[in-house]
Amino acid sequence: MSKQQSTDNWPEVRQQAVEQLPGAIVEFIEQCQAEEHPESQLIAVLHQVQNHFGHLGEAQLDAVAQLMRIPHAKVAGVASFYHFFRLNPPGQTTIHICLGTACFVKGAERVAEKFREELGIDFGETTKDGKFSLEASRCLGTCGLAPVIMVDDQVQGPATPDQVPGIIEKLLAKDKRAKNSGS
Amino acid sequence: MSKADTIDRHYRELVETADRELTENRPDGTIEIQVGSATCEHAAGSQTVYDEFKKHIEASDRKDIRLHRTGCTGRCSREPIVSLLIEGERPVKYQKVDSRAVHRIFTSHILRGEPAAEFLLGDPTAETAPVELLFCGGQRCGRKLDFDPEKSFRQALRQAGKSDRDVYILNANCFGLCGRERRGGGAHVLIRPQGLLYKIKSAEDVQRIVRESLVEGKTIKELESDEPVFGRRFFELYGELAFFNRQTRIALRNAGVVDPESLHEYVAYAGFEALAMALRKDNPKWVIEQLTQAKLRGRGGGGFPTAQKWRFGREAEAETKYIVCNADEGDPGAFMDRSMLESDPFSILEGMIIGGFTIGANRGFIYVRAEYPLAIKRLHKAIESCRRHGLLGRSILGSGFDFDIEIRLGAGAFVCGEETALIHSIEGERGQPRIRPPYPTDRGLWGQPTVINNVETFANIPVIVAYGGQWFGRIGSDNSGGTKVFALAGKVEHTGLVEVPMGVALRHIVEEIGGGVPGGKKVKAVQTGGPAGGCIPAKWLDTKVDFDSLTAKGSIMGSGGMIVLDEDSCMVDVAKFFMTFSQDESCGKCTPCREGATRIVEILERITKGRGEAADLDKLERLSRLMKRASLCGLGRAAANPVLSTLREFRSEYKAHVRDKTCPAHACKALIKYEIDPDKCVGCTLCARKCPVSCIDGERRKPHKIDQNRCIKCGRCFEVCRFDAVNRG
Structure with a gap:
């Protein structure tokens, strides 16, 4: 029998984790390990992961936990605590409807209802074809333009329920054009 | 050379470089086009406007025209705003500028000297003179x-x-x-x-x-x-x-004036003068004394005297201390901090460096919402330029004082505005609050003494240090010096950022600056303080706006959201809106907040649906008081304020919902009914065509009728009818 089999499986675990994440993020995590309070960068790391993948998948959360040496339960706890992080993949286009006070007073609820009706989905859901996600948003801070919607990262306002079908049509047309020019 | 001389020399060099840079960029006789650039300006299309002007300048080959990017002036509903500055002339401002307007402004005003009247910002009939x-x-x-x-x-x-x-x-x-x-x-x-x-x-x-x-x-x-x-x-x-x-601009002194990405411009407007002064005096007690005289109170909403907080921070004994800027502006309807970060980031950094020096901290953190990408970008740039110019890092301005600032992002949790929750979030944990004491000035970040102040508080610091606490203390009211920035929104003619001395009347803000409610409607109430605040009824519009007067009227100053409500706003609905927000944002750690908010929302839901019971109002009051007394943190303790304040001031509206099953403001759908008055209806068919569910029947030129079973109460018919024939009741 050999002397003592090493039980340290860290190299394998690390390798599996590294495969799940882009190189830049792995590098960032390893840089943090060298500094004071590396665990405090967890939220920053999750931001980067979401930026890259569009959402936080189970495999990525696990990889982050391993590389940052933070229990998976805590990583999952943080990811699910903050509204900004999403655990499911979003649609191609995300429509945020601001439900801040100013927008509420100026009729955001009616705009939201029209979107729900037109897309047939509720807040936090994605259409079956994966084209649209609908999100209720905390104040976007552009209250002067209330009611405001944000299509991906483009803020628009003031929005009215009547504009809703037009906005969706335009997005679909854009999508079609992109596909046509692509093929 | 003495330390004071070294600091002076460094500061003078900074000013000289800034002057040189700026005069090189701006020779005499230059025409300057100023384009606003902040999130809301961008949303309104200011980037296109900027590019369009650039193209025009290049095409005209004029070397005497300079394009200048500034932050946001806070005149939100008229954006994008462009100012044209020609030496010796009154600055001319244009509103809602688009590519067409750019062309007109350029060809008419710049090339021919005739202002493009149709895009002018302001009252076109107002008297003007050279x-x-x-x-x-x-x-x-x-x-x-x-x-x-x-x-x-x-x-x-x-x-x-x-x-x-x-x-x-x-x-x-x-x-x-x-x-x-x-x-x-x-x-x-x-x-x-x-x-x-x-x-x-x-x-x-x-x-x-x-x-x-x-x-x-x-x-x-x-x-x-x-x-x-x-x-x-x-x-x-x-x-x-x-x-x-009608405003007094101190915290927003540079907003809409300087290029937020240029350190030189900030320096040209007395930037870092206060820092040099504080370092030269080399006496933290002097800074604290200025803050005491300034009567500066925390602008995040709590109103805690800043001098006292800094003194605690100073006196705490520890090797490592931290200073934190709370830029987690989460109140719905508030955007003062975003605007300050985007329009004048250097003033906040300067305030933080002075703070770090005063309490003896060498590291600062800015905790900013991830929802503010432009603010984050500008902060990063500002920190970089400060490091390059010896204003951050080792031995600032040659004083031997080391200080650096790091940005930490939030991730969309309202409760993280609470200081102990914020600390947890910076540490990479779930943002849940803990019981105080110990206060952060004793045990904060990683257990070390930590001073946490709001963005606006920091923006005021350089002014106080440079011009003296006494001067600052004279602006404002007896117990609270200086000004406060409000984000004025809702049913008001001019929405935007408003900075006024503490102690002015609410009416001054709503009517004189805001121009009152559009469409000749009446103000019903003003909501201040966000979800933790309350509604001040119109009869109290003469209330002075400062920490103590607003608290006395059952609301709070809060961080500065100010929403004007008119006759069409239902107060029960407004209370429900805020409670839903607080319930959603409750972190779930303590039972009074977690369960209390949920039950209150349920009861309010019931009332607005017309299923309220007589006992509900008492139940609401009891639950609200319980939440106020028993919750763990400020979020829970204040969450029921909107309910309590509306119950007190607008009880008749609650009663109308519960007893008569009507909504006096006609806002609660379940309680309204649309009917067509057959005597007034001329049968124009407009309502029938506009009805989204086609529930209006009737022949041409004959009175129409609404099928109540199919009506979704969207109010479209009521809005479009030109004969006033649709009744809402």
Whole structure:
């Protein structure tokens, strides 16, 4: 029998984790390990992961936990605590409807209802074809333009329920054009 | 060389570099096009406008036109705003500028000297003149004069043969300059476009100004005010508009004036002067003394005296201390902090460095919402330029004091605005609050003493240090010095950022600056303080706006959200909106908040659906009081405020919902019914065509009828009817 089999499986675990994440993020995590309070960068790391993948998948959360040496339960706890992080993949286009006070007073609820009706989905859901996600948003801070919607990262306002079908049509047309020019 | 001399030398070098850079960029006679650039400006299309101007300038091959990017002036509903500055002329501002407008402005105004009238910002019928006199409206300005400066000016102008068309007189709000020396020693008048600021002490001075300055065009050196110049450039640029000239700009002194990405411009407007001063004095106690005299109270909403907090931080014994800027602006309807971060990030950094020096911290953190990408980008850039110019890092300005700042992102949790939750979030944990004490000034980040202040508090620090706490303390009310920035929104004509001295009447903000409710409707209430605040009914519009007066009326100052509600807003619905928000944002750690908010939302839901019971109002009150007393943190303790304040002030509306099953404001869908008055209906078919669910039947030219079973109560018919035939009840 050999002397003592090493039980340290860290190299394998690390390798599996590294495969799940882009190189830049792995590098960032390893840089943090060298500094004071590396665990405090967890939220920053999750931001980067979401930026890259569009959402936080189970495999990525696990990889982050391993590389940052933070229990998976805590990583999952943080990811699910903050509204900004999403655990499911979003649609191609995300429509945020601001439900801040100013927008509420100026009729955001009616705009939201029209979107729900037109897309047939509720807040936090994605259409079956994966084209649209609908999100209720905390104040976007552009209250002067209330009611405001944000299509991906483009803020628009003031929005009215009547504009809703037009906005969706335009997005679909854009999508079609992109596909046509692509093929 | 002594330390003070080293600091002076470093600071002088900084100023000289800035001056050099700026004069090289801006030779005499340059026409400057100023384009606003902040999140809301971008949303309104200011980037396209910027690019379009750039193209026009390149195409015209004019070397004397300079494109200048500034932050946001806070005139939200009219954005994008473009200002045209031509030397010796009044600055001209354009509103809602798009590519078409750019072309018109360029060809007409810049090339031919004729302003493009259709895009002008402001009242087109308002009187204008080549020269304007702006009187400071501060309570103390001119109080001790034995003559009325405005009257004397009018008289002197008449004698000199000048009419309203030559010189126009405007009354502004307090410039915020009032006397470092004697109270009310003189009256201030600003002459635009020359930008001369005179201090008048006698009727003789008035005569001289008219004779020498206005007629002969000279500058009278000995009458020029030696008071601080903060806000002066702002009045020079924007002084003629009521929305702006009724404000006092201190925290927003540079918003809409400087390029937020240029350290040099910040330095040119007295930037880092305060830092150099504090480092040169090398006496943290002196800084704290200034804050005490300034009566500065925390602008995040709590209103805790900043001097006291910094003293605790200073006195705490520890090797490592931290200073944190709370930029987790989560209140719905509030965007003051975002605007400050985007329009003048350097002033916040300067405030933080002074703070770090005062309490003895070498590291600072800015905790900012991830939802503010532009603010984050500008902060990063500002921190980088500060490091490059020796304003962050090792031995700042050669003083031997080391300090650096790091940005940490939030991730969309409202509760993280609470300081102990914020600390957990910076540490990478779930943002849940803990019981205080120990307060963060004893045990904060990683157990070390930590001072946490809001963005606006930091923005005020450099001004206080540079011009003295006494000066700052004189602006504002007895217990609270300085100004407060509000984000005015909701049912009001002019929405935007408003900065006024503490203690002005609510009416001043809503009516004089905000222009009242559009469409001739009446103000019903003003909601202040966000989800933790309350509603102040219209009968109390004369309430002074400061920490104590608002609390006395059952609301709070909060961080500065101010939403105007008119007759169409249902107060029960408003309370439900805020409770839903707080319930959603409750972190779930303590039971009173987690369960209390949930039950309150359920009851409010029931009431607005018309299923309320007589006992509900008492239950609401009891639950709200319980939440207030028993919750762990400020979020839970304040969450029921909107319910309590509306219950107290608008109980009749609750009763109407519960007892009569009606909504007096016609906002709660379940309680309204649309009917067509057959006598008034002419059968134009408009409502039938517009109805989204086609539930209106009727032949042409005959009265129509709404099928109540299918009606979704969207109110479309009510809005479109031109004959007033649709009744809502």
